[in-house]
Amino acid sequence: MVVSPSTQVNEGHDVHIHCLATDGNPNPHLMSLIRDTDEVLAEEEGSELQYDIRGINRSQSGVYRCRATTRFYDGSEDFSEEKQNITVQFSPKIISQETEFEASIGETVPMSCKVDGFPISSVSWFAQNGSLILGDEENMDITNEATDGEIMVTSTLTVTVADESYYGTYTCKATNNIEPDGELSFGIVIRLGSGS
Structure with a gap:
């Protein structure tokens, strides 16, 4: 046959x-x-x-x-x-529960970008000035975990707000060579009433 x-x-x-x-x-x-x-x-x-x-x-x-x-x-x-x-x-689709975070100086903010796509997606994080975050910068860490039969990727950017320069927008971008790419922005804002 x-x-x-x-x-x-x-x-x-x-x-x-x-x-x-x-x-x-x-x-x-x-x-x-x-x-x-x-x-x-x-x-x-x-x-x-x-x-x-x-x-x-x-x-x-x-x-x-x-x-x-x-x-x-x-x-x-x-x-x-x-x-x-x-x-x-x-193509990659980004799923996230929360995209806006309030924080005071010294607090740590984990931002998770859950990506569904096949083939498995590559995830990158970008700072508000457009520069690529590698995860080894001071006060920043990136962890990646594959789940759901290896087609879901959860990438978490953890930022410690050391000073006011860490407030702003961070962007998660997912690619896997199938258009369109997935992209989602997260914001860290000053916690109201924090005295900052």
């Missing part, structure tokens, strides 16, 4: 699956396309099936099985299957 090769495709693109049984005696009488969830997506009489997924989304990633069912002369049936793995790539 011949199926289209395993495929990596960007979210929103169309995917064509071609199942073809090239041998068998007798020839298959039914071709089926089945998801890894055992959902039958299509069936065609004969030894060939073509199926299009329009505007594929990330929830449609998975294994698709082409099944050729053969009915023998005695009425019994048997089948053979070939698998195709479809991986849907998608």
